[in-house]
Amino acid sequence: MKQDELFALLRRRGYLWPSAEIYGGVQGLYDYGPLGAELKRRIEESWRAWFVGLSEDYYWIDPAEIVPEAVVRASGHLENFTDPEVTCGQCHRAFRADTVLESSRPEGVDGLGATQIGELLAAAKARCPNCGSTDLSVPRPFNMMFPLTMGVGDGERAYLRPETAQSSYLAFARMWEVGRKALPLGIAVVGRAYRNEIAPRQVLFRMRAFTQAELQIFFDPASFPVPLASVADLALPVVRAARRESGDDHVVRTTVASLVADGGIPEFYAYHLAHTYRFFRDVLGVPGDRIRLWEKSDTERAFYNRIQFDVEVDLPSLGGFKEIGAVHYRGDYDLGRHAAGSKKDLTVAKPDGTGRLLPHVLELTFGPDRALWMLADVGLAVEGERTVWKLPGHLAPATVGVFPLIRKAHAAFAQSLARQLVLDGIRVDLDTAGTIGKRYARADEAGTPYCVTVDGTTVDPASAEPGTVTLRERDSKTQRRVRADELGPILRGVQQPPRPEPVPVSPTAPESG
C-alpha cells in the first residue's frame, strides 16, 4: 500500500486520525484511537522491557517535558536546533530549504549547511513547491523548539523539550546519588518530544509532537564490560560509511565478533547495536532482510557523535528505507555541556581511586510512532476479501477475541470465559455484535492472533464436547476445538515477548547499600 492508502485505512478503522479533525485537523499532530493507542503502548512497553532489561543498572524515569531556557542553551539547541527556511516572494509560503533542494538533488542533502543549500538552490534556479515562482529567499535558520513563558508577566522562558535525552542528562546527578554510585548507569525515558517542523509530512514520520523512547547509558570509556559472547555470532546487516563513500551502499552481513575485531567498533557499542537489531527482528517481528544498519560518516553525523548507526527499515509505503532508531556514541559532550551550563560538578569518582571522570554517553534512540507505521507497512495485508494485520502476538492490542455465536444463548458463557481469561492476565476483546464473519474480520484487522467462538456445543452439558470452544488462528485461519480451561496457558504463551538473555551476575561486582 502507498502512504495515502495506508493512512486512509488506519484512519477509517480508528487506529489514528488528524488531531482536532472536526476543526480541519492540525498539521503534524495525530490522535491514536483505541487500537492505535493500545498498539503504541505495547510497542513502548516492549521497548522498555527489552532495553531496560539488558542490565540491572538500567532504569526508566518519567520526567517533565518542559525545560527551562538554561537547559537548551547549555545543550546547544537554542543556537543550533534549526532548519533552514526559505520563503516564497510570490505566495509567501515558507518551506524547508533542504526539502526544496532535495527534489532536484538525488545524492541527498545530508550534512549541507544553510549557506551551501542557498548556493545550490540559486544555481539550480529552484522553484517554490507551491506556486512555482523562482522568487525564493535565501535560507534562514528557523529554531524548531516551541518556547513557553512560565508564570505571570515576562515570567521565565522555557521550552517544550526537543528530545527526551535532555531529561536523562538532567537526572544523572540525582540518579547517581540515589543509586549504587557505579557506572555504567542507564537512564531511559519514554515520552513526548516537540518540534515545530516547518513542513510536517509522511504522517507519523515528521510530527510536531511525537514520542521518543531513549536510553542514555553513562559509562567509563576505560571500562564498559558487556557479555559480548551472547551475540558474537549474530550477523548484522551493516552498511559501513567507508564503503558507502567508495560508492557501495549494499548491506554486508557482518558478525558482531568481526565488527569488533576487524571493523574497529568498540565492544560496548557492538553489543548494544546487536540488541537494537534483535529488538527490531525478534521483538517487533520485522523480517531481517528489510532492516539495515546504516552508518553515518563524519560529515553526516552531528559533530559530538563519535559513532552512529541508524536502524533503517524498508517501507514501500514511504518509498524505501526509513530511519526508526539509532545508536549514538556521544562521548562526554552532554554532561560536559550541562556541567558548564549548571556550574555543577558532574564528574564521578573512578572505582580504582585514580581520580574523577566525566561519564561518556551511549544513546539508544527509538521512535514508537514511526514503529507503529512500520508495523502497519510490514504486517497489514489485504488477502482477497479480508484485511489482516500479522502482528506479533505480544504486541496485539487483544490476544484473543471471544465471540458468543448467538447472543441470547451464549453470551453468559462467553462473558464468564472472558472474565476468567482477564483474571489470568490475558488481553481479551469480547465481541458480541454482528455475524461471526464480521467479528473475524474486525479481529483480523486489529491483529488479534486468536479468536474463540462459544456455541451450542460449548454450553450444552449433553453435547459431545461440553465446555469446548472453537479456537481460530489469525494467519492460517485454521480452527480447532479446545477445552475452554486450556486457553489460559496457550494464550499466555502467545503474549510473551522475547526477552534478552540474562547477564550473569558478576561475583566481583561492587556491593553497596
Place this chain on the structure above:
Amino acid sequence: MKQDELFALLRRRGYLWPSAEIYGGVQGLYDYGPLGAELKRRIEESWRAWFVGLSEDYYWIDPAEIVPEAVVRASGHLENFTDPEVTCGQCHRAFRADTVLESSRPEGVDGLGATQIGELLAAAKARCPNCGSTDLSVPRPFNMMFPLTMGVGDGERAYLRPETAQSSYLAFARMWEVGRKALPLGIAVVGRAYRNEIAPRQVLFRMRAFTQAELQIFFDPASFPVPLASVADLALPVVRAARRESGDDHVVRTTVASLVADGGIPEFYAYHLAHTYRFFRDVLGVPGDRIRLWEKSDTERAFYNRIQFDVEVDLPSLGGFKEIGAVHYRGDYDLGRHAAGSKKDLTVAKPDGTGRLLPHVLELTFGPDRALWMLADVGLAVEGERTVWKLPGHLAPATVGVFPLIRKAHAAFAQSLARQLVLDGIRVDLDTAGTIGKRYARADEAGTPYCVTVDGTTVDPASAEPGTVTLRERDSKTQRRVRADELGPILRGVQQPPRPEPVPVSPTAPESG
C-alpha cells in the same frame, strides 16, 4: 509526616524530585524517578482497567496534547480559564488574588468573582505575602493556558491543552463513526494537561504540567441504563450541598439506593459515583473513613456542571481533605460548544427514530500525580527502625524482591528464579547488593509486598529442604519456607487488582457491524 518531610523522603529515595534540579529546579514541574515512575504508571493502569472495564462501550484513546486556538475558543478556555492575579506595587511579585484572600477568610473563596475578591481584599487591607506591603493591585484575569505558535512566521496559534477532556470531545465524531454508533459511548484519556499556575504549591497538587485520567461518557439523558443493583447497598460517605449550606458538613453514610430514591440523584450518576468511591477504597486501598464525597453547590460549581461531587481524601501531610477526583454531569454543554465552534453537526440519531440528539456528558476525572502523593500519605510509615510503604500489592512497582543471601554462592539460582518469575508475569526486583537487612529495608520503602531469599538450603541438593526459599511478608515481617516453584501462583494473586463486576450482556442490545 508533614508536607516538607514527606517530600524530602520521596526525593531522597528517588521517587521524585524538582525538574531540572541541577539548574535549581523549575516551579511546578517534577521528575519521577524509577520507583515513582513505575508507581504512577501502575496507578494509571489501574484507573484505566477499572473505569474502561465498567462497560464494553468505554474506550481509551491517546490524543495529542496541543490544540488549535479554535478549540479553546469554543470550549470557553480562551475567555474564562483565568485566575485573578494581583501584583504588589512594592516588590512587584505577582500572586493569585484568591490565595491572598484565603488566608484571611476561613469560610473559603469558592465561587467568588474577581470583582468580589478585589473588594474583599481592599476591605481586609490585605498585605503582600512577600513584602507585607498593602500596595496590591486590583485583581486582573490571568489566562492559565500556555500558548504556542506552530509553523514559521506568525504561524498558527495553538495551546497546550488545559485538560484532557477537550481531546475526548474532539474525538467524539470519529469514535462514533468507527464504532457501533450507539450511546452510551465512553472515551477515556490518560495524559498530560498544562496550566500556567501563578503560584504552584503543595508539590504534586498544583503543578504546571500534570497527568489527568478522565473518562467522558456521552449518553442520551432519556436512556442511560446502568446495573444499579450491583452497588445499591453500598454506603457512600457523602456531604450534600444542601446540608452544608445549613451549616452541617459532616459525612452522612448514604446507600446508593437511597441517594437515588430520596436524594434526587439520577441512577447513571449514582452508579458511576459509587464506582469512583470503590476505586479509591478497593483499588487504591484508601481507608473508607478517610474518603468523603463532597457535593458542590450551585454557586460553587462551574455553571455547566449540573451535578458535581468531588472525591476528597484526608491527607494530614497537606492539612486535611484534598480533592483527588470528581464526577461531573456536564449536560450537553461540551458538544454544543464544539458543534458551534467547528460548524459540524455533532448530533446523533436517536435509536427509536424520533429525531436527533446532542449527547450529554458524564465526566469522571482523576489526578494520578495527586493520587501518588495520597498513597504516600496513607501508606508510608516510619515504624521504629524501618520505613515501610504499605502499598496494595497490585500497585507496587515490584511484587517480589529476590535476594541471593551470598552473592557468590546463590546469585545464579536467584537469577534463574527471577527470570522464571518474570516469564510468569511477575514484577521482580533482583537485588544482590548489601546485607539482607539493607535489602529488606529498600524493599520495605519501595512497598514491595514480598521478599524471597535464596540461601544454602535452597541450592544444596543434600539439604533438608532443597529448592525452598524464605518468603517474607512486608507488613507483618513474618517469614515462611516455601518451594520456589510455588511462588508463581502466590505472587500472581498478589498482583491481581480488584475489577468491577461484569455487566450482564443484554440480549436486546443493538447489533451492528
